[in-house]
Amino acid sequence: MSGPLVFGAVIVAAGRGVRFGRPKQLVAVGGRPLVAWSIETFGTMPEIAELAIATEPESVAALQELAERYAPARAVRVVAGGATRQASVARGIAALSATCEAVAIHDGARPLVLADDVRRAMAQVGAGQAAVLAAPVVDTIKRVPRDAATVAETLDRAELWAAQTPQLATRADLERAHAAAARDGIDATDDTALLERIGVRVVVVPPSGENFKVTLRADRELAESVLRERAGERARVEYRVGHGFDAHRLVEGRPFVLGGIEIPCAFGPLGHSDADVLAHALSDAILGACALGDLGAHFPDIDPQWKGADSMRMLEACVAMAAAGGYTLANVDVTVVVERPRLAPHLAAIRARVAASLRIERDLVSVKAKTSEGMGYTGDGTGIAAYAVAGLVRSERR
Numbered sequence: 001m002s003g004p005l006v007f008g009a010v011i012v013a014a015g016r017g018v019r020f021g022r023p024k025q026l027v028a029v030g031g032r033p034l035v036a037w038s039i040e041t042f043g044t045m046p047e048i049a050e051l052a053i054a055t056e057p058e059s060v061a062a063l064q065e066l067a068e069r070y071a072p073a074r075a076v077r078v079v080a081g082g083a084t085r086q087a088s089v090a091r092g093i094a095a096l097s098a099t100c101e102a103v104a105i106h107d108g109a110r111p112l113v114l115a116d117d118v119r120r121a122m123a124q125v126g127a128g129q130a131a132v133l134a135a136p137v138v139d140t141i142k143r144v145p146r147d148a149a150t151v152a153e154t155l156d157r158a159e160l161w162a163a164q165t166p167q168l169a170t171r172a173d174l175e176r177a178h179a180a181a182a183r184d185g186i187d188a189t190d191d192t193a194l195l196e197r198i199g200v201r202v203v204v205v206p207p208s209g210e211n212f213k214v215t216l217r218a219d220r221e222l223a224e225s226v227l228r229e230r231a232g233e234r235a236r237v238e239y240r241v242g243h244g245f246d247a248h249r250l251v252e253g254r255p256f257v258l259g260g261i262e263i264p265c266a267f268g269p270l271g272h273s274d275a276d277v278l279a280h281a282l283s284d285a286i287l288g289a290c291a292l293g294d295l296g297a298h299f300p301d302i303d304p305q306w307k308g309a310d311s312m313r314m315l316e317a318c319v320a321m322a323a324a325g326g327y328t329l330a331n332v333d334v335t336v337v338v339e340r341p342r343l344a345p346h347l348a349a350i351r352a353r354v355a356a357s358l359r360i361e362r363d364l365v366s367v368k369a370k371t372s373e374g375m376g377y378t379g380d381g382t383g384i385a386a387y388a389v390a391g392l393v394r395s396e397r398r
C-alpha cells in the first residue's frame with residue numbers, strides 16, 4: 001500500500017427518538033443538535049476527505065443545514081437511510097465518491113468522540129484489517145438465553161469489550177462484508193460484526209476520552225457536563241500587567257486631591273485637571289496593561305473639557321476602555337511619594353474611593369504612602385509623585 005488511505009466518514013443519524021419526543025439526533029445537547037457534534041468532529045479533520053450522513057427522509061433538509069454550518073469546508077452528502085441500520089450504512093458508503101478508499105462509520109448519537117481517537121483507529125486500517133473504538137466492559141456480563149429468565153453462564157469479563165463507534169475498514173472490505181450479509185440474510189447492529197464474518201481482522205482501540213451513546217435523558221446531562229469540562233480546558237486566560245507614573249509640582253492655594261479625596265492642606269498639586277497623581281498614575285497603568293498608550297493621548301492637556309476635571313472620571317474611562325477590550329481588573333497597587341501632608345489618616349478613604357471607581361473589591365486595591373527622606377523634589381516639598389501597577393485578566397474561549 002502506498003501512502004495513507006483516503007478516508008470518508010459515514011455518520012448514521014437515523015432513528016426516531018421516542019424517548020425524547022423528536023428525532024434523537026436533533027435533540028439539543030450542549031447548545032446544538034446532538035448529531036452536530038459528530039459532524040463537526042469528522043467534518044473538521046483534515047484526514048477525512050468526505051462525509052456522508054444517513055438519516056430518515058424527513059430529516060434530510062435539517063441535516064443538510066447542519067452540515068453546511070458545522071462542516072463548511074467538507075463535501076457532505078445527506079442521504080435517506082434504509083429500513084435498518086445496516087441498510088443506512090450501506091447507502092452512506094455508496095454516497096461517498098470513488099476517491100474514498102476507507103470509511104469510518106460513526107453513530108451520530110455519540111457526540112463526544114475525540115479526533116485523536118479516530119486518528120489512532122484510522123492508523124490500524126488496511127486491507128483485511130479493520131478497527132473499532134471499544135472499551136473493556138466494567139460490568140460482569142451474564143448470558144441469558146432468549147425466552148429464559150435464568151442465567152446460562154457468566155462470561156469472563158477480562159475478555160469482554162463494549163464496541164463503540166467509529167468502526168473503520170477499507171471500502172473494499174466493507175462492500176464485501178455488506179454483500180455477504182445481504183446474501184446470507186444477516187442483519188447486524190454492528191459494522192465490524194459483518195467484517196468478522198468474512199474473516200477481516202478487527203483491532204480494538206480504547207478511546208482516550210468519554211465516547212458513550214446518548215440514549216437517555218441522563219446520558220444527555222452527562223454529555224453536557226463532559227462538553228462543558230472540555231470547553232473549560234480550552235479556555236485561555238491572559239494576564240496583563242501595566243505600570244504608571246505621574247508627578248506634579250506642589251503650589252500654594254491649590255486643592256490637594258488624591259485618589260478623588262480632597263485632603264485639607266494649604267498647598268496642592270498644580271495641573272490642567274485636578275492634578276490627582278494617584279488617578280493619573282493608575283490610569284496609565286491600566287492603559288499600559290492594555291497597550292493603549294497613555295493618559296495624555298486620550299485626555300490631552302490642552303482640551304478645555306478636562307480643565308479642572310475630576311481625574312477619577314478619566315480613571316473610570318480607562319477602566320471602560322480596558323473592559324471594551326475584554327479586560328477585567330484583578331488588582332492595583334499604588335505608591336504615593338510626598339513629604340507632607342501625612343497621608344496615613346486618609347488612605348482608607350482613598351482606597352474606598354478608588355475601589356468604587358474601579359468597580360472592584362476594596363481588598364484588591366492597595367494604596368501606600370512613602371516619603372523620600374528629604375531627598376529630591378518629593379523630599380523638599382517641591383512635588384508629589386505616584387507609581388502604580390495594575391493587573392488585568394482576560395479570559396477567552398478558543
Ligand code: MG
Nearest residue numbers: 246247275280
Ligand atoms: Mg498628571
